[in-house]
């Protein structure tokens with residue numbers, strides 16, 4: 289008999305089915321990973337368990353007995369405690385006060401199970417290696433780093449001596465050493481019979497600490513796997529399903545059509561660049577960052593003045609002298625910093641999806657009815673399986689991966705011939721990455737010429753048919769097909785094997801180890 293089982297858990301938010309029949313079965317003494325892409329319902333399921341979200345339907349059994357969890361207090365009384373990435377500490381109070389606040393009195397009322405000063409000191413001592421020497425019960429929470437605050441939040445949950453401890457992305461703000469400490473504490477807790485539910489985007493953490501993992505996709509449980517019998521790649525495949533079979537180009541019947549041909553392009557930060565992109569091809573831009581990759585995309589997009597050179601699209605010369613002209617010529621740019629450039633964050637999703645086609649509409653002086661525009665936006669949302677409540681919701685309501693998909697959808701509405709992607713997955717979690725890869729591949733397969741700048745060599749190797757490596761704004765070398773490996777990309781970026789190792793200066797050689805890569 290499992291310690292706890294949840295079945296048939298449903299929860300809707302307006303039009304969004306956050307949970308659509310999810311289930312979860314937990315054993316005493318295990319660390320149970322809860323995995324799934326952004327928006328798959330992990331946090332909602334945890335919140336149902338912790339009593340902060342009431343489900344539309346659910347069957348929950350604890351020790352084989354049906355229970356209902358209507359309020360956080362019910363969960364607390366059953367020995368369920370939760371820690372989220374979002375902290376719940378009161379900034380203006382001391383660590384000690386926050387830790388006492390965290391322990392709810394029992395319903396019986398007479399039993400005071402508030403943590404004693406001695407218990408608080410004990411748990412703080414246990415966390416000492418992660419908290420550092422200065423943090424005591426009298427320290428104000430506002431003076432702590434996010435990592436220290438997260439540890440205090442964990443202490444608050446541990447003080448309850450929970451039977452089930454939920455850690456929902458609780459390691460996100462922790463340093464490596466603090467994560468190691470947390471893992472030690474998790475092992476002590478599970479040895480004493482506690483079940484830990486562990487959510488993290490870092491799969492190596494899941495592989496290290498979890499005994500089993502349940503995988504959610506679109507609000508449904510798709511599998512429960514035993515970690516010792518699986519691998520990171522199997523986990524990812526189970527998480528993202530068929531979409532992200534980053535099944536590559538191999539069998540792609542590519543025509544020889546040249547969509548984009550650039551000769552001698554010289555613009556700010558870019559010198560004398562020649563490149564060809566065929567129909568359906570993904571051309572990668574590699575090299576150390578800041579070697580002209582973004583500048584090349586901006587020049588192609590008409591955002592910076594072209595000083596020399598020519599651009600041909602489908603055999604015809606085009607003059608991308610402004611962004612409006614480039615857009616009109618079928619060029620689309622998905623900028624790297626989606627917060628500031630890609631989306632107007634406060635605007636509604638539909639409006640964001642319509643801006644480009646709107647501009648084209650104005651240019652063409654065509655009147656398309658709002659109704660049609662809505663239809664087109666809804667199509668794009670469906671096609672990219674973007675999880676939204678409604679088209680009128682603000683973009684800020686979307687998770688990072690979904691927001692990035694809106695940026696991509698926005699350009700697809702314009703039916704571009706050339707899509708320029710500037711580090712589109714930077715800062716996006718691994719499963720949203722896989723979905724974006726699938727979209728990029730689909731774009732290419734539909735006949736669009738794609739140029740992808742990426743700071744991630746694995747991503748270039750995974751996605752691209754060809755990669756040009758830039759150095760100081762010029763093409764240094766080109767890698768094709770099987771030549772595109774992360775090792776060769778790093779070597780090419782560093783000019784190794786190009787006969788002039790002697791000229792690699794130290795700043796350049798040191799860069800790839802920088803935190804930016």
Ligand SMILES: Nc1ncnc2c1ncn2[C@@H]1O[C@H](COP(=O)(O)OP(=O)(O)O)[C@@H](O)[C@H]1O
Nearest residue numbers: 301304306325326327328329330331332333675
């Ligand atoms: N309070 C809420 N209001 C509206 N939609 C929500 C709310 N909480 C979650 N959702 C939606 O439910 C889905 C599942 O979200 P969540 O459980 O946070 O997923 P995960 O933790 O796996 O990223 C998402 O589409 C999210 O946008």
Ligand SMILES: [Mg+2]
Nearest residue numbers: 330331332456
């Ligand atoms: Mg979550």
